[in-house]
Structure formats: structure tokens, C-alpha cells
Amino acid sequence: MKNSSSTYSILVLALAFMLLGAFDAQAQILYKPEPAANPNLGGNTAWTAVCASNGFNEYYVSFNWDPPMVDSNNEFVLELSDADGYFSSPIELARVSDKNTIFDFEFKFALPTDMRGDNFKMRVRSTSPAKTSPASEAFSMYYIDYNSPLLISQNGSGNIPSGGLIQLCGGGSVTLKPHNIPNAANYFYNWYRSGTLLAEKSESITVSEPGIYYVELDYGDCSGTANTLSNTIEISTGTSSGLAINGESNVEICPGETHVLESSISGQGLTYTWYKDGSIVSGPTVEASTFTVDAGASGFEGSYEVEVSGYAICTELSDPVTVSGAGSFDITLNNEENIVLLPSQTKTLSISTTASSATYQWYKNGTEITDAISNSLVINEVGDYFVEVTDNGGTCTPAPVSSAITSVVTPDSFEFVVDYVGTYASCESVDATLSLTAINAVNDNGATTNVTADLQNAFDYQWKLNGAEVLGETSKTITISEQEDNGEYTLFGAIDAFEASSNSLQVKLASDETLQITANGTVLCEGGEAIVLESTTDLANESFKWKKDGTVVDSSSESFTVSETGVYQLVITSNDCTLISNEITISKFDESLLVLDKSKDLIIVEGETQTLTASGADSYEWYDAGNNLISSSSYYDFTEEGDYLLIASFGTCTISKVITVTYRDMFAIPNVITTNGDGINDLWVLPNSYSRDPNVLVTIFNERGEQVFSQSGYENNWPQSTTSFNKQSMIFYYKITRGGKSLKQGTITVIK
Missing domain, CATH: 2.60.40.10 (Immunoglobulins)
Incomplete structure (x- = not known):
């Protein structure tokens, strides 16, 4: 009965493996993913494009697949292609591990913030077994990271013209560019002229044709939802009328006089704006084709321009006319404005001037100095000095100009x-x-x-x-x-x-001396030799402190005996400055201080070498089973089985580790043999570690537990005859022992 039960179990297992093999031959079918409606938004309409933003980024795709079943540890992964539809480096959108028995379900995903393009595709990948679905159709997918109206201006200057109008007179062109979007070069753009989409996609556009221009960010099918449509700029063209200011381009005015600047273009209804040094000084005013410059007003000198605008003409700005004061000149002090005069000292004051024919008069404390009529003056008294300069060579009536005041003082x-x-x-x-x-x-x-x-x-x-x-x-x-x-x-x-x-x-200068402390060990252990800290510097005449973890622990001993773990330093105070030594860290003795890079139970292949390396200690000694010292290195190369001893020293502390080395079986013990006499797998062959070893006993039992074979130093010679097998498949049991200790046991199926 026992024999029949065992045979039945084997047949059931074989049938199960055959069935599994049949299922493996049939692969799962993964269908391409499809857009699905968002259940959180209501309705049942699937999306046609992904237009994600910071305010909304939740999308669904449906996916179905056909059996056979996937493995229990399988995961379904939704992947996204690049913007051109290629999956050379797919991006993972979602992953689920709880759908392995559900053939139709939905993925939820959020679009990565750096995605923009019109040809993205999706696919689904299973991990166990590894299968990949066909790719979906191509879709527009954009993450809208900027969704505010753009502002465009000439060259992106930020100055939007009044009424949004820019006139081009006599040909030429103008460049339009947004000025309110950061990292503008990172986007593509849709430029329009009077409602017609233009071919340009860059951040700026140079135009010369009349029309109404505006722009939006190119988010493909999502552009309309991004709300980036800009202001409009109207470009108009016309012919230049040659605007100028009549007369010379350089005008000089004498003090107290006026000069009238006149536009070369005048007419009913025209508007004039007058500028001085780029700033408006008059207008815009209708029909004000002249402007009067008054030399009696402070700061009248400068560069003047006029701008004319009006119906059916181009708005133009004239070339500048420079207006200056006739007879004006500069005075420069050749000395400091504040001078200290010591007793018995003299100082020379002097000026330089651009006057063409100058006369001079010096003053002290507001009073004219007699005969002081040159461009320099030697002084030996304190006071406030200045000079009046008159230019007698100009076309205007002479008017004296005073220099800056020089204050001369005697110090207290x-x-x-x-x-x-x-x-x-x-x-x-x-x-x-x-x-x-x-x-x-x-x-x-x-x-x-x-x-x-x-x-x-x-x-x-x-x-x-x-x-x-x-x-x-x-x-x-x-x-x-x-x-x-x-x-x-x-x-x-x-x-x-x-x-x-x-x-x-x-x-307070630092000492150029290096303060060094030493220790006879760094690991503190009970019963070990005392750890003593010493300095290479003679401390007999020094003010010093021994510190542990930053706290003073001794200020009188020239050498310090450590009784606690911590970080130790020596500090010397010399000439109001401190000299700080190196740090020495004292650790508590702990077996974890010794680190082995492999397990202390090594398994090696016979004939090969396995290296075990130790670290953390000061020195190492390796001993074999006979207590022979075989190495003093931090590592040892093991080639033979056996027990070894490692002794690691930490100052006066030691750690011992027993290292056990055993050989690895290179071959498995067979559990099926075929006694059909073809010379292949006719004998039960054991690995070298169990065969031909006189200390190893191999025993074989039949299905009834009767011993049918027993041999020490097994010669790989069972069965010695095939005549004893009277059935197609027979089960035997084996047991391998060494010195009475069981090493291996199992079953052997004999097939005739």
C-alpha cells in the first residue's frame, strides 16, 4: 500500500508539471491602453489630449488583458514614450500590484511637469512574466507651467506703445517679443497677424508688414486652455516727411536772451512734443510748432528734439539741436577746497579756466584783495578765498563768474x-x-x-x-x-x-609651533595597560589644559592618564593666544571594533582561494588548527578546510575569532537513474566529497525499509546489476553518514 501511494504521488506531480508547462506555452495577451473618463469629474467622456497644470493633473487610462494568469508577484506598469513616440527611455506613469486577477481595470496617472509634445504614446508592461502591450495611439500631452496672458513690446523692452500702435515710416521693421515670462527661450510660440497663424515659433518675431500682431504659448491642442493670449500691437506703415528743426544744429545764446526753435513741418491739427535731453519739456500740444529757449532760466543748455504726429502722417522725431550759452566757460580749482595752514607756512591757490580772454580778481572773506589779479594767489592767513573770472573775448556782454571757495584754517x-x-x-x-x-x-x-x-x-x-x-x-x-x-x-x-x-x-600673533599629542593606545579595556597622553612640547613653563570633549579635565599634569572614553586635546595659552593640539579619540573596547569583510564561516571550492580581510585593529595574528602562526597581515588567503584562529590587538586589548573553512559541494546528489544499459545515468554517482572516502558510509534501502546496499568509501557502483528491478519505476531511500553523523538523505527513483 505504501508503494502504491508513493507511485501515485509521483504521477500527480508529473501531471501538474505537464499542465504548468502547457500554460507557460500560452502567453498572456496585453491590449493597448485607451483614454478613460475621470470618475471624479462626472460624465463618461474620455480625454482626447492631456492638458495638465498645477491646478489639475489627474488622468485615467483603461487597460485589459487575457489569461493565462500572471504570477502572484507580478506588477503592471503604465509607461510613456518620448515626445516623438519612441520608448527607448520610457517614463513610468503608474504601477499596480493588486490587479493580477482583474482582466479589465484603469490606471490613474499624473503627467510629469517637463512633458510637452503632440506624439506621446503609452503602453503597459507586466513584470512576471515579462510582457509588453502594443503602443497606444499618439496624443498631445502638455504640462502647462505658465498660464497667464503674455505681454509683448518692441524688443521685449516692457514699454507698450500708447494705443498699442507702432508706426514704420519709410520702410524698416520692428521686433516684437514677450517681456513678462521667465525663461522665455524654453517655450514655443504661436504668432498671429490679424488672426492668421504665422510660421514663426520663436520667442521674438521681426515684422515689417502692417497688421495686428499677437502671440500665445504653443501648447499644441492645449493652447486654448492655457490662457496665454497676449496684448495686440498694431503695425502701420507710411512715408517719412523729413522732419527737422529749422536752422543750425548748434545754437549759442547770450545771457538774458531767448531763442525760438521751429519745426520744419507745420499744419492744422498736428500735435507737437518737444524734448530736452530726452525728457519732455512741452506737449504734446496741437499746432505748437515752435519752442522758446530762455538763456535766463537755469539749466537751459542741452539737446532739443521735436516729435510730430497727426492724421495721415508718420509719427517722427527730429534730429537734435544743441543749445549752449554764449560766453560760458569753466573754472577749475587747482588746489583742495579745505586747506590747513600751519604757523609760518604759505600756500598757493590757483585756478584754470576755459575763458578765451580772462581777467581775474581774488577775494578773501568776501572782500576784494588789492592787486590780486592773476590766476594764482600766495596766502599766509586763514580765511575763505575765491576768484572772479571775466571773459572779455566773447560776443556777449562780459559777466564775471566766481570760482568755488577755498577754506584755509589753522588747526587746534x-x-x-x-x-x-x-x-x-x-x-x-x-x-x-x-x-x-x-x-x-x-x-x-x-x-x-x-x-x-x-x-x-x-x-x-x-x-x-x-x-x-x-x-x-x-x-x-x-x-x-x-x-x-x-x-x-x-x-x-x-x-x-x-x-x-x-x-x-x-x-595678537599666532605661534608657528605645531602642538602634537600622542597616546600609547586608543582603545580602553578593563585590565589592559593604562592609556597615557603626552605632548611633544615641554609643558614645564607653560599654561596648559587637558580637555575631554571640550571640557577641562586637568591643568597641572604634564602627561594625562585616560580613564574614560572621549575626544582629548591639549591647549596651551601663550602670549594671550591659544595653541590647540591634534585630537585623539579614545574608544571603549568592543568586539564590533573588529570588522571582517566576510562571514567567519567560509565555504570554499576545493583547489581555489578565498581571502578574508580584517580591519579596525592595530595588529593581527592568524593561527592554524595546530596553533601555528601563519600570518601577521590584516588578511589571509584560505585554501584548505579546517578551523583557524584570528587574534586582533587594539593596544593592549585583544579579540579572538574562530574561522571555520569548509569545502563546497560542486555537484548535487542525483535522485533519478535509468538502468536501461545505454551507459548513460546507469549508476548512482555521488560528488567527490561523499564518494571514495573511507570515513563516509553510504546505505540504500528499498520501499519497505530493507537495506539493499551499504558501503564505506563508496565507489559509485550501485546498482551492480539491473536484474533486481522488477517494475518500471522503483523508489529507494539513501542515507550518507560520517562517524555515525548523518550528512545527507533522500530518495532515488530507478527507471528501467
Whole structure:
């Protein structure tokens, strides 16, 4: 009965495999995806184009497929082509894993924000088994990331003309361009002239034909929903009338006189706009074909133009006419406007002028100076000085022009300003340069005048450190390069009976010494040797602190014995600056500090090599089963089975790991043989690891549990005869042991 049951089970399994094979031969059928209505919007109309935006991006497609069934771990993936309909790099739109028993369902997807085009296609892919549906029809798909009306102007300047009208007179062209869209070059455009779509797709268009022009972003079939239609610009054409301002292009007017500018075009109903230096000074005014320039008005000089517009003529702007004052000239001071005059000093004041035939008169405190009638004046008194210049060589009545006032003062005192030269950082820089940057004369009410240019070479200087003179430092600049010279620096100076002092500058130079600490170990373990931190610098005469994790733990011991884990540093304070050592991290002893790149139970192929590498320790020792040292490297190449020992040292702490190496079976144990005498699979052949080994016992039992074969050092010689098999298929059981320990067991089917 037991024999019949086993045979029946085998037949059932065989039949099941045959049925599965028949289903595998029949492939699933995946149909192309189709647009579907959005159930959240109501209605039953499927979409014809995808017009997504930040405000709406929810679309559905329907999909169906025919059995056989897909695998339980299958997923259906909805994919999108590129804008040309190709799937070389498809984009995943949606993925479902719960539809493996549903033959008709819908995908929900959102369009990626960088999609724009008219030939996108979709397909569905199954993952197990791997199948791909036919591609869908091509659809317009656009993500509308800009959906506000465009504004166009000439060259994208942002200046929309009044009434949206631009006139082209005497030929020529104008470029229209949107000015309110960021990254304008990233889009395509639909340009229209009087309702007709033009061929241009770029962000700008150059036109010369009359008509009404406007533009929208080209979103294909979605363009109408994007709301990007722009303002209109009307282009009109006409003939230039040669507008100009009558007379010379350069006009000079004497003081107090006027000059009338007249347009070369005049007529009833025309509108005139007059400009000076590009700004409107009159109009637009009907029939105002003249404009009067008054030389008595301040700022009358400049460049004048006129613009004329009106019915049936082109709006034109004339060439400019330059109007200047006759007899005008410039006066330039050749000295500072504020001058400090020391006792017994003299100063020379002078001016330069563009007057063609100049006469001069100098004044002090508003009073004329007798015989001071040249372009220069030598002074030795304080006061406010200026000169009047008259040009006697012009066509207009002479009118004197006054120069700027020069204020001459005697100081009550002087002050110096000193500063660092270049980049200086306290306790970081290894040198510092200080220099005089300004000399200020201070009057009796505290007002200051910069007199650096006049007096910087007249003072005698002396630098002081912490109030004491620095020997030999008598120039405007001093450089400090030694840390022992740290301190407060001040510059003093003297001229005549005056003495001056500067602000103070603090100099703190960093030491150029490198502070290094060492340790006899970095892993703290119970019972191990004490970890001691030491410095390469002699600390006998230093102010220092040992720190752990930033907190001071000792300030008296020149070497420090560690009792806790943490990050340790030494800090020395020298000449008001701190010198900080390197960091040493002390870790708690933990077996996880030793890292192996593979399992400590290695399986190798006989005749090959497997390398095991350790890391994290200070040193390593590898021992074989006989306790022989075989390597002191961080790795070892294993070629033989056995137990090995790794000892890793962390300072005075150690970790031991037993490494077990076993051979891998290269061949499986067969469970079917055919005893038909054809020389193929007639014998039950075991892998080398089980055959011909005197320590390995192979035992075979029949269906009733009776032992029919037993052999140590199996010679791959069962069955020795085929006559004992009286049925078409017989089941046998085997057991493989070594030293009484079971290694393998299973069944053998013998087919005659």
C-alpha cells in the first residue's frame, strides 16, 4: 500500500508539471491602453489630449488583458514614450500590484511637469512574466507651467506703445517679443497677424508688414486652455516727411536772451512734443510748432528734439539741436577746497579756466584783495578765498563768474588714524603690518579736515608698544612678526609745536609651533595597560589644559592618564593666544571594533582561494588548527578546510575569532537513474566529497525499509546489476553518514 501511494504521488506531480508547462506555452495577451473618463469629474467622456497644470493633473487610462494568469508577484506598469513616440527611455506613469486577477481595470496617472509634445504614446508592461502591450495611439500631452496672458513690446523692452500702435515710416521693421515670462527661450510660440497663424515659433518675431500682431504659448491642442493670449500691437506703415528743426544744429545764446526753435513741418491739427535731453519739456500740444529757449532760466543748455504726429502722417522725431550759452566757460580749482595752514607756512591757490580772454580778481572773506589779479594767489592767513573770472573775448556782454571757495584754517590739534594693512586675524596671523592711513586737522569746535596729502611727509613719527617706544620704529608703517611682540600699538608724531597720537591697535600673533599629542593606545579595556597622553612640547613653563570633549579635565599634569572614553586635546595659552593640539579619540573596547569583510564561516571550492580581510585593529595574528602562526597581515588567503584562529590587538586589548573553512559541494546528489544499459545515468554517482572516502558510509534501502546496499568509501557502483528491478519505476531511500553523523538523505527513483 505504501508503494502504491508513493507511485501515485509521483504521477500527480508529473501531471501538474505537464499542465504548468502547457500554460507557460500560452502567453498572456496585453491590449493597448485607451483614454478613460475621470470618475471624479462626472460624465463618461474620455480625454482626447492631456492638458495638465498645477491646478489639475489627474488622468485615467483603461487597460485589459487575457489569461493565462500572471504570477502572484507580478506588477503592471503604465509607461510613456518620448515626445516623438519612441520608448527607448520610457517614463513610468503608474504601477499596480493588486490587479493580477482583474482582466479589465484603469490606471490613474499624473503627467510629469517637463512633458510637452503632440506624439506621446503609452503602453503597459507586466513584470512576471515579462510582457509588453502594443503602443497606444499618439496624443498631445502638455504640462502647462505658465498660464497667464503674455505681454509683448518692441524688443521685449516692457514699454507698450500708447494705443498699442507702432508706426514704420519709410520702410524698416520692428521686433516684437514677450517681456513678462521667465525663461522665455524654453517655450514655443504661436504668432498671429490679424488672426492668421504665422510660421514663426520663436520667442521674438521681426515684422515689417502692417497688421495686428499677437502671440500665445504653443501648447499644441492645449493652447486654448492655457490662457496665454497676449496684448495686440498694431503695425502701420507710411512715408517719412523729413522732419527737422529749422536752422543750425548748434545754437549759442547770450545771457538774458531767448531763442525760438521751429519745426520744419507745420499744419492744422498736428500735435507737437518737444524734448530736452530726452525728457519732455512741452506737449504734446496741437499746432505748437515752435519752442522758446530762455538763456535766463537755469539749466537751459542741452539737446532739443521735436516729435510730430497727426492724421495721415508718420509719427517722427527730429534730429537734435544743441543749445549752449554764449560766453560760458569753466573754472577749475587747482588746489583742495579745505586747506590747513600751519604757523609760518604759505600756500598757493590757483585756478584754470576755459575763458578765451580772462581777467581775474581774488577775494578773501568776501572782500576784494588789492592787486590780486592773476590766476594764482600766495596766502599766509586763514580765511575763505575765491576768484572772479571775466571773459572779455566773447560776443556777449562780459559777466564775471566766481570760482568755488577755498577754506584755509589753522588747526587746534592733529590726530592720526592707523589700521591693519592686508588681512589680519587675531591669534591666527603669524605677522601683522600697521600703517598710518589718515592725518586729520582738528579745529577748535571739533571739526576735522583730512590733511594727509599735505603733511604725511612733514611729521616725525614714533611707534609705541604698550606705551613704551619701539626702538627704531620711526616711520609711518611697522611690521610685527614675533609672538613675544604681541600687545597694543599706537603711533605718535610731532610737527612744529603740534603733537599727535593715533588710535590703538591690538596685535595678537599666532605661534608657528605645531602642538602634537600622542597616546600609547586608543582603545580602553578593563585590565589592559593604562592609556597615557603626552605632548611633544615641554609643558614645564607653560599654561596648559587637558580637555575631554571640550571640557577641562586637568591643568597641572604634564602627561594625562585616560580613564574614560572621549575626544582629548591639549591647549596651551601663550602670549594671550591659544595653541590647540591634534585630537585623539579614545574608544571603549568592543568586539564590533573588529570588522571582517566576510562571514567567519567560509565555504570554499576545493583547489581555489578565498581571502578574508580584517580591519579596525592595530595588529593581527592568524593561527592554524595546530596553533601555528601563519600570518601577521590584516588578511589571509584560505585554501584548505579546517578551523583557524584570528587574534586582533587594539593596544593592549585583544579579540579572538574562530574561522571555520569548509569545502563546497560542486555537484548535487542525483535522485533519478535509468538502468536501461545505454551507459548513460546507469549508476548512482555521488560528488567527490561523499564518494571514495573511507570515513563516509553510504546505505540504500528499498520501499519497505530493507537495506539493499551499504558501503564505506563508496565507489559509485550501485546498482551492480539491473536484474533486481522488477517494475518500471522503483523508489529507494539513501542515507550518507560520517562517524555515525548523518550528512545527507533522500530518495532515488530507478527507471528501467
